[in-house]
Amino acid sequence: MSMYLPPEFEVVRSAERCVNCRLCERECSFLVHTYDKKTGRMRADSAKCVNCHRCVCMCPTHALKVVKSDDAYRPNANWSMQTMHEIYKQAESGGILLSSMGNPNPQPVFWDRLLINASQVTNPPIDPLREPMETRLWLGKRTARIERDAQGRLKNTLAPQLRLEVPVLFSAMSYGSISYNAHEALARAAEELGTYYNTGEGGLHRDFYRYGGNTIVQVASGRFGVFKEYLERAAAIEIKMGQGAKPGIGGHLPGAKITEDVSETRMIPQGADAISPAPHHDIYSIEDLRQLVISLKEATNYQKPVIVKVAAVHNAAAIASGIARSGADMIAIDGYRGGTGAAPTRIRDNVGIPIELALAQIDQRLREEGIRDEVSLIAGGSVRSSADVVKAIALGADACYIGTAALLALGCHLCRSCHTGNCNWGIATQRPELVKRLDPETGYRRLVNLVTAWKHEIQEMMGGMGINSVEALRGNRLMLRGVGMTDRELSLLGVRYAGENM
Ligand code: SF4
Numbered sequence: 001m002s003m004y005l006p007p008e009f010e011v012v013r014s015a016e017r018c019v020n021c022r023l024c025e026r027e028c029s030f031l032v033h034t035y036d037k038k039t040g041r042m043r044a045d046s047a048k049c050v051n052c053h054r055c056v057c058m059c060p061t062h063a064l065k066v067v068k069s070d071d072a073y074r075p076n077a078n079w080s081m082q083t084m085h086e087i088y089k090q091a092e093s094g095g096i097l098l099s100s101m102g103n104p105n106p107q108p109v110f111w112d113r114l115l116i117n118a119s120q121v122t123n124p125p126i127d128p129l130r131e132p133m134e135t136r137l138w139l140g141k142r143t144a145r146i147e148r149d150a151q152g153r154l155k156n157t158l159a160p161q162l163r164l165e166v167p168v169l170f171s172a173m174s175y176g177s178i179s180y181n182a183h184e185a186l187a188r189a190a191e192e193l194g195t196y197y198n199t200g201e202g203g204l205h206r207d208f209y210r211y212g213g214n215t216i217v218q219v220a221s222g223r224f225g226v227f228k229e230y231l232e233r234a235a236a237i238e239i240k241m242g243q244g245a246k247p248g249i250g251g252h253l254p255g256a257k258i259t260e261d262v263s264e265t266r267m268i269p270q271g272a273d274a275i276s277p278a279p280h281h282d283i284y285s286i287e288d289l290r291q292l293v294i295s296l297k298e299a300t301n302y303q304k305p306v307i308v309k310v311a312a313v314h315n316a317a318a319i320a321s322g323i324a325r326s327g328a329d330m331i332a333i334d335g336y337r338g339g340t341g342a343a344p345t346r347i348r349d350n351v352g353i354p355i356e357l358a359l360a361q362i363d364q365r366l367r368e369e370g371i372r373d374e375v376s377l378i379a380g381g382s383v384r385s386s387a388d389v390v391k392a393i394a395l396g397a398d399a400c401y402i403g404t405a406a407l408l409a410l411g412c413h414l415c416r417s418c419h420t421g422n423c424n425w426g427i428a429t430q431r432p433e434l435v436k437r438l439d440p441e442t443g444y445r446r447l448v449n450l451v452t453a454w455k456h457e458i459q460e461m462m463g464g465m466g467i468n469s470v471e472a473l474r475g476n477r478l479m480l481r482g483v484g485m486t487d488r489e490l491s492l493l494g495v496r497y498a499g500e501n502m
């Protein structure tokens, strides 16, 4: 630990309540707590604490709390404590700063500046407890016109689609970045909820083949774990071109996380860093992307829909227009607040644009070009609640990916230490003694509870608007009004200001 770097947090132990059971010592993978045999008392090294709250939650006598250190520098509006600490760290290491989870900086969250409409007097609300309220939807290409032969049989060849019972999917999280038990919980929950989880770029563990009908497999630039059976087992294939937390760069899973099982699933050597390149080396244009889309469809007999995932960047709408013409069935757009298991801090916090603006612009552009029905849109990158889902759908999404919210349901405390591989909650780790802390049975139940609760809330909000299906909400921006936004922001979102009439 650097002599220039004071502890960020302080572990406070109540001497009155602590019974010296040493549970915190056993629970902390960052080795904060130790037992001092001489004094017969527990000690804490606050400098090692990442504030994951494991010890605080597990302590049987509630003797612990972790507080932000009140150690102060001379006030300086330009050089914040965080900026100074980052410089100390880089002066020590000579390397890039690494972090995990999403951008924590206080940039505007447009979800919080959007308000949802409700019916009053002149148009009736719908009571979801008494009347049908449809949250089922299909993702994929839509047929512009249904044609039938003389016998009334369908003449169209319909593109393969994904059926969802709720407009929420679990976003890409690879085996390696998260644990086997976390993957199992996500897969089981997806199956029970009638939705999908996503392998990320880590390959598909054979134990999870049985969840194939609810699995989206990813083909990323490193092509880890990609082979014919992997594609065939899936319900859909996602080409990852970019990720909201780290647009324009590749991925890096440290060798310490490449255990025997992970290496087998990824088809790479054990203990070797898994580095996926920034670009796909066979894609430098929409035409090249189209080649891969068609190749993946060809390899799976045109039975699997193909998703193309991109990070939300400045020209997202033009890129989406190209993707919609590439033969892909869905576009996943990932905003700059999206989570990750590991990302360079500077990239995570400074690159990309908010999902709300990118989504609105993409939906708008595809409509203007008359190709909106060529693709479904999945929005992700810090979707935090059912209200965010409703707002995203009203802005033009068909469904939303959730990642961080799903990890929180599994017990994540957002300590942003996933890249260390020492997750005390058994999620972002491959250490067997930590992995077993996450019971997949409990985890899957909690995920099912979360999404079921959101489904009820989505139904209530739609009912309040007098809308009885997710399909009818899609792109219905009249159901939104903005507060605390500039005219430019409102115009980019295609939303009126609160108080403005139709
Ligand atoms: S877990 Fe709580 S009671 Fe046990 S040693 Fe740690 S602080 Fe004390």
Ligand code: SF4
Pocket: 052, 100, 101, 407, 411, 412, 413, 414, 415, 416, 417, 418, 419, 422, 423, 424, 425, 426, 427, 428
């Ligand atoms: S997954 Fe684990 S390490 Fe990562 S932020 Fe959550 S609690 Fe911390």
